[in-house]
Amino acid sequence: MFDLSGKAALVTGASGGIGGAIAKALHKQGAIVTLSGTRADALEQLKAALGERAHVVAAKMDDAADIDRLAKEAEAAMGKLDILVNNAGITRDNISMRMKDEEWEKVLQVNLTGTFRLTRAAMRGMMKRRFGRVINITSIVGVTGNPGQANYAAAKAGLIGMSKSLAQELASRGITVNCVAPGFIATPMTDALTDDQKKAILGRVPADRLGTPEEIASGVVYLASDEAGYVTGQTLHINGGMAMI
Amino acid sequence: MSDIAERVKKIVVEHLGVEAAQVKEDAKFIDDLGADSLDTVELVMAFEEEFGIEIPDDAAEKIQTVGDAIGFIKGNAKS
Numbered sequence: 001m002f003d004l005s006g007k008a009a010l011v012t013g014a015s016g017g018i019g020g021a022i023a024k025a026l027h028k029q030g031a032i033v034t035l036s037g038t039r040a041d042a043l044e045q046l047k048a049a050l051g052e053r054a055h056v057v058a059a060k061m062d063d064a065a066d067i068d069r070l071a072k073e074a075e076a077a078m079g080k081l082d083i084l085v086n087n088a089g090i091t092r093d094n095i096s097m098r099m100k101d102e103e104w105e106k107v108l109q110v111n112l113t114g115t116f117r118l119t120r121a122a123m124r125g126m127m128k129r130r131f132g133r134v135i136n137i138t139s140i141v142g143v144t145g146n147p148g149q150a151n152y153a154a155a156k157a158g159l160i161g162m163s164k165s166l167a168q169e170l171a172s173r174g175i176t177v178n179c180v181a182p183g184f185i186a187t188p189m190t191d192a193l194t195d196d197q198k199k200a201i202l203g204r205v206p207a208d209r210l211g212t213p214e215e216i217a218s219g220v221v222y223l224a225s226d227e228a229g230y231v232t233g234q235t236l237h238i239n240g241g242m243a244m245i
Numbered sequence: 246m247s248d249i250a251e252r253v254k255k256i257v258v259e260h261l262g263v264e265a266a267q268v269k270e271d272a273k274f275i276d277d278l279g280a281d282s283l284d285t286v287e288l289v290m291a292f293e294e295e296f297g298i299e300i301p302d303d304a305a306e307k308i309q310t311v312g313d314a315i316g317f318i319k320g321n322a323k324s
Contacts, residue, residue: 127287169283 002225005030008078009224010070012061012118013088015042017187018137021213022085022220027053029221031083034074061088061114062106071121080129083224084122086115086159087137091189093148104151111155116162119177123170132175133224136163137216140183140239156181160235167233176232180219183239186210207240249296249322250315256291257311260284270312288314296322
């Protein structure tokens with residue numbers, strides 16, 4: 001089950017906690033992976049840890065030309081692109097009353113526009129080969145909202161609507177487009193929270209613990225597999241029961 | 246140059262699964278040959294590959310009939 005041997009995958013934001021786990025999991029299932037992100041040294045470290053079947057193409061997701069280059073170089077390195085995991089994302093949290101235009105725009109630019117551009121660039125080859133898996137990492141807050149994250153929640157909700165539209169456009173070509181929506185996951189980002197903050201969060205999680213990046217990666221592996229070929233336009237929530245939607 | 250017309254028609258027949266007799270120069274891909282919008286994108290991709298040319302989006306949007314495609318390719322083909 002879920003054998004990805006011979007499949008070629010591109011993971012953005014692969015230097016982060018969740019992105020790294022996704023890349024490792026796809027690789028473990030046999031896929032060739034291209035790691036993308038902005039921190040080239042962290043990507044090279046991950047590549048070295050993976051060994052064979054791994055490539056690095058650093059790129060900035062707020063730069064249209066860089067995104068086109070990323071798609072081309074990833075396809076050139078792997079010979080094709082079957083699985084695209086749009087995981088790159090940033091936060092610029094602030095209450096809306098104080099949110100600057102730049103904070104709003106930057107988050108939309110990277111998390112939503114960048115994802116659209118990269119997906120569009122990847123579609124051509126997928127259409128030709130009649131196979132593709134696009135998996136967009138959204139967030140629970142894209143569905144529930146979150147104070148202080150109007151920009152992030154808007155971008156993540158946007159990804160869900162975008163994915164449903166793309167799913168309808170591309171389904172007849174063997175390309176599926178789905179989202180994975182993590183809840184609170186143990187990463188360097190959540191490590192920065194105070195104990196009180198963590199306690200408050202866990203009070204809302206029936207599983208009474210943070211999730212792990214590997215638990216997100218498992219969902220991605222499933223959606224990337226041949227077995228998930230009839231699943232498209234969906235959002236898989238992995239959140240310990242924090243929201244049941 | 247008539248070779249180009251034949252090659253274009255062959256691609257259309259193969260891609261849309263229509264009869265060669267239907268693929269007249271004034272036949273519209275969408276209205277007459279049953280293509281959907283995604284088919285037209287794929288046809289353009291197939292023409293690009295066959296003739297080694299690049300068909301920009303604004304030009305691709307104007308290619309609505311078999312004759313439009315032949316005309317564009319004749320005007321832009323390298324060989």
